[in-house]
Amino acid sequence: MLSKNKVKYIQSLRLKKNRQKNNVFLAExxxxxxxxxxxxxxxxxxxIATTSWIETHQPSLKLLNETLIEVTxxxxxxxxxxxxxxxVLAVVEMPQLKIEQESVRHGLSLYLDGIQDPGNLGTIMRIADWFGIKHVFCSTASADLYxxxxxxxxxxxxxxxxxxxxxxxxLTQQFPDVPTYSAVLDGENIFKTSLSPKGILIIGNEGKGxxxxxxxxxxxxxxxPAASNHGAESLNAAVATGILCAFFNQQML
Amino acid sequence: MLSKNKVKYIQSLRLKKNRQKNNVFLAExxxxxxxxxxxxxxxxxxxIATTSWIETHQPSLKLLNETLIEVTxxxxxxxxxxxxxxxVLAVVEMPQLKIEQESVRHGLSLYLDGIQDPGNLGTIMRIADWFGIKHVFCSTASADLYxxxxxxxxxxxxxxxxxxxxxxxxLTQQFPDVPTYSAVLDGENIFKTSLSPKGILIIGNEGKGxxxxxxxxxxxxxxxPAASNHGAESLNAAVATGILCAFFNQQML
Structure with a gap:
């Protein structure tokens, strides 16, 4: 059973300040x-799980009794x-993260300068996962992962x-030898550029770049590069990230 | 002023059947x-526009008086x-579309087999626009553009x-000579394949492909191709579309 206090507590975790105060987040x-x-x-x-979920999963669950709450x-x-x-919904402890020096030095990483849309950030994390990117760095203006x-x-x-x-x-002081690439509208055409197999790719805010x-x-x-007959102003930030990561990865293989 | 009937009518256009019956859609x-x-x-x-919008735009507007409605x-x-x-919000007539034979024969087109998410469909239309793709075809199971x-x-x-x-x-009966490409998890690696500069690229449903x-x-x-150390199951459908369109376009330039 969920007590009223517990309901209040979990609902409070929708706000960043409460997640940070309690050092937890929700995964659902x-x-x-x-x-x-x-x-x-x-x-x-x-x-917090429904009866049917618990029945299916309990045999393999290694959780303390007080951790598991059965709900309708x-x-x-x-x-x-x-x-x-x-x-099922989990209240999860925020992990302690530590930058893996070697993967930043020898692989591709991302730097997000103000990505605001939660869907875009989630999609960019999925892109990073797909292409084996270990680190997504971000400026203070970027959305909260949690x-x-x-x-x-x-x-x-x-x-x-x-x-x-x-x-x-x-970041660049920590990794002075890793090349940095800004994704901008007036840069070098990636179809015709050779990209280094390591680097930090910088993606800008959805509206302002x-x-x-x-x-x-x-x-x-x-x-x-856009087609010469195009009328579009821009690509979605996550789509642009996906395309650029694919071109970097192509160079690595 | 917006009459009650007009409010009702515009609200009714959120539903596909009403858009189809009236042959109009909303652009906002x-x-x-x-x-x-x-x-x-x-x-x-x-x-339907606010007073401030009308004041800025009226000099250049060529609309009949009854078309323009001033609102708070x-x-x-x-x-x-x-x-x-x-x-500002516009009620717009659905355009009559006609397939441009030449651009399907000699360029890249998309075929969406059941794209469901409105955001994904919109983003894919933006990708097509960026890369100069004239036609996005879709199966009956795909989301409504309007x-x-x-x-x-x-x-x-x-x-x-x-x-x-x-x-x-x-579609393929109309264009028997245009090659068709399915985007799947077990296809040829696009980093190592040469793609024809014309074709119909097929993108599947978000969950089922x-x-x-x-x-x-x-x-x-x-x-x-995913990195060998990846844990991801899939890329977002719009991101995958963007990456594939970029690789097709690279071949064309």
Missing amino acids: GEKIVQELLLDGTIKIMQL ESGLKSVSNLNTPNK NPKVIQATMGAFLRVQYHRISFED ISNEIVSKSQYKIRI | GEKIVQELLLDGTIKIMQL ESGLKSVSNLNTPNK NPKVIQATMGAFLRVQYHRISFED ISNEIVSKSQYKIRI
Whole structure:
């Protein structure tokens, strides 16, 4: 049973300040919870699940009794962030992240300068996961990874890709030898450029792009060429990220 | 002033059956309406705008008096589909579409087999616009272009890219010489394949992919290779479309 206090507590975690105060976040839905359980490195503080979910999964669950809370479907609805609540919701401890020096030095990383849309951030985490990118760095103006909508949109990628908030200056001071690439509208045509197999790819805000300061501090400027007869102003930020990551990856293989 | 009947009528256009019955759809927001006015080929049946919008735009507007309805911000809110209503909303006649034979024969087109998410469809229309693709074909199971959320997400691309509902069989009978490419998980690695500069690229449903029937009828199977250390199951459908279109376009340039 969910006590009133527990309902209040879980609902309060929709707000960033409450997630940070309690050092936890919400992960919802069968697929994401399944991945959490398999992964095993992230601590589950509370698992709120319907009777039918528990019946199917209990034999393999290694949780303390007080961690697991059985609820009805309407009980789940009272704490869910989904339009169609999905059997199980976990309150999860925020992991301690540590930058893997070697993968930043020798692989591709992303730097998000102000990505705001939760769906875009989640989709970018999925792209990073697909292409084996370990680190997504971001400026202070970027969306919070632990927003329930972002966690949902990552489809579990948050378990494998690290999201670090760090200023671009601090990042490049830590990794002075890693080339930096700004994705801009007036850069070099990626169809005709050879990209280094390592680097930090910078993606800008959905409306404003990358800040001038960061563009000027980055070493290279690249662009996805549009067809000559196009009328479009821009590509969606996550789509542009996907295309650029694919071209970097092509160089690596 | 918006009459009660007019409010009811505009609200009714959120439903596909009502859009079809009246042969109109809604386009909302300053940017999209601006593009509609500049484009000039699509008939605006009704323009509902705030006083401040009208004051700025009236000198250049060539609309009949009965077409333009001045509203307050709360009046606009009563008919808007946006969380933050945006000064102007148009009721627009659905255009008569005609397949441009030459561009299907010699360029790249898309076939969407059951894309369901309005945001994905809008984003795919934007991708097509960027890469100069004239035609996005779709199966009956695909989302409706004239859903207000889709129109919004296209950012105006619906003015330049045609969306046709047609069975895959009918399409390939009309264009027997155009190669067809299914985007699947077990296709040829696009990093190592040479793609024809013309073709029909098939994108499947977000969850289920392309139907077996269509895969078996298409000539080529292609995939976006994942990193060997990846944990991801899939890329978002619009992101995959963007990556594949970029690789096709690279071959054309």
